[in-house]
Amino acid sequence: SSSSSSSSSPSHNSTQQRLPGAIIIGVRKGGTRALLEMLNLHPDVEVAKAEVHYFNVDEHYRRGLAWYRAQMPFTVPGQLTVEKTPGYFAAPQAPARVWDMNPAVRLLLIVRDPAERLVSDYTQVLHNRLTRNKPYQSLEELLIRHGHIDSGYKALQRSLYHQHLARWLEVFPREQIHVVDGDALIRNPFPELRKAERFLDLSPRISPNNFYYNTTKGFYCLLSAGHDKCLDESKGRPHAPLSAQAFKKLCRYFRKPNKLFFEMVGRSFSWC
Ligand code: A3P
Numbered sequence: 001s002s003s004s005s006s007s008s009s010p011s012h013n014s015t016q017q018r019l020p021g022a023i024i025i026g027v028r029k030g031g032t033r034a035l036l037e038m039l040n041l042h043p044d045v046e047v048a049k050a051e052v053h054y055f056n057v058d059e060h061y062r063r064g065l066a067w068y069r070a071q072m073p074f075t076v077p078g079q080l081t082v083e084k085t086p087g088y089f090a091a092p093q094a095p096a097r098v099w100d101m102n103p104a105v106r107l108l109l110i111v112r113d114p115a116e117r118l119v120s121d122y123t124q125v126l127h128n129r130l131t132r133n134k135p136y137q138s139l140e141e142l143l144i145r146h147g148h149i150d151s152g153y154k155a156l157q158r159s160l161y162h163q164h165l166a167r168w169l170e171v172f173p174r175e176q177i178h179v180v181d182g183d184a185l186i187r188n189p190f191p192e193l194r195k196a197e198r199f200l201d202l203s204p205r206i207s208p209n210n211f212y213y214n215t216t217k218g219f220y221c222l223l224s225a226g227h228d229k230c231l232d233e234s235k236g237r238p239h240a241p242l243s244a245q246a247f248k249k250l251c252r253y254f255r256k257p258n259k260l261f262f263e264m265v266g267r268s269f270s271w272c
Contacts, residue, residue, distance in 0.1 A: 017072040019065065020048070020081045022106040022200055023098065025168070026089025028158055029120040030110040031182035033235055036084045038185075038193050041210050041224050042202055046073040048083040055098055056091035065101065080200060090157070090164045095171040106200060107172060112182035113271040114159035114258065115250045116239075118143075121155040123240045139242050149253045156253075162260035169264065179265050189220050247272075 024032050040047045054060045054068045072081050088094040089109065098105060112120075122139045129136040142153050149156065157163075168177060178199040185192045190208045197204055214221040214230055221230035242250075251272040262268040 014076050015074045017069050018075055018081050019069055019102060020072065020083045020105065021102075022080060022082045022108060023088065024082065024084035024086075024108045024110065025094070025098075026086040026109060026164070027111055027117065027161065027182075028086035028089070029117050029124065030086070030112045031180075031185050032084045032086045032110055033231055034185060034189070035108065035110050035180060035182075035192075035196070036082065037222060037229070037231065038189055038206070038210075039082055039196060039200075041193075041206050041222060042197065043205055044078065044202055045080050045082055045200075046075045048072050048081070051085045051087070052083050053085050053087055055094040055101075056085065056087045058093075061093075061097060068101070080202065089168075092167060095168045099171050105176075107168070107177045108180060108196065108199075109165070109177055110180040110182045110185065111161055111261075111269070113269070114161065114254045115247060115272050116183075118155050118159045118250065119239045119242055119247075121158060123237065124234070125155070126240055127234070127237075139240050140246050143242075143250070144246055149249055159254065160257050162257055162264055165261065165264055174266075179267070181269060183269070186219065 024035055026032065036047050039045050048071055050071075052060075052068065052071045054071070060067065072083065075081055088098070098107075111117075119139065122142070126136050126139075143150060143156065151157075165177075178196065180192050180196060189211050190206070193206045194204060197206060210223055211220045212223060213219075217230050217236060219230070219236045221228060223229075254271070258269075258271055
């Protein structure tokens with residue numbers, strides 16, 4: 001992590017920007033920022049602070065690997081570079097492009113109850129519209145057409161995890177993708193971080209003492225080298241309202257897709 005790298009760096013000339021050894025590919029609103037910041041607690045990890053959007057945005061991809069590398073943090077040999085761009089998961093071109101960069105790269109996918117994720121996704125778009133003084137439809141208007149769930153709604157499609165994962169599994173072996181339980185990460189970060197360390201072949205350096213529950217925020221915050229850090233207010237904000245009836249419809253809608261996803265990853269989640 002950034003605090004320890006400067007002090008542990010053996011020499012200046014070995015410090016350079018390197019391509020990532022691991023990428024958090026999604027899902028959008030799954031807890032990608034929390035996972036990245038928490039991995040960054042590890043002394044052998046350095047992260048790209050901003051989302052890079054290299055493999056999903058053609059204009060960036062055309063700039064080539066030199067541009068991509070230039071977005072990465074400075075590291076010493078032995079440190080793992082990690083970037084997160086939630087847009088990769090649903091981008092059709094991303095899997096093959098990531099493979100071309102490094103077929104051995106490790107992929108992290110953090111998932112969350114797809115109905116909750118959808119509401120979180122809508123809430124983010126709504127917030128962005130309102131801050132630019134633009135009106136926006138209610139979630140119910142976007143989600144329900146003639147009494148039925150509108151399967152064309154983009155935020156709904158981003159919650160169809162099995163469809164997107166299927167494209168990654170056409171390119172990468174299952175073992176190369178580690179699935180993080182985003183709901184579990186919210187409830188208690190440490191166990192999910194320990195599993196991620198193991199997947200990334202990192203020594204177990206993140207500890208329960210790196211986390212404390214902040215009652216004001218209602219979420220866990222990070223502690224490292226005496227510094228106290230919560231994610232910003234856009235993470236963990238109140239969700240836009242949705243009627244209980246519509247939410248129930250949504251849960252019913254996701255039943256089949258969820259089952260397909262569970263089969264694909266070989267485990268299940270207690271989603272609605
Ligand atoms: P909500 O704002 O809907 O609660 P992402 O970083 O991928 O956009 O994900 C945002 C989500 O991360 C938040 O969604 C929140 O639930 C979740 N999250 C997980 N751990 C968190 C933490 N420690 N602090 C704040 N948000 C956290």
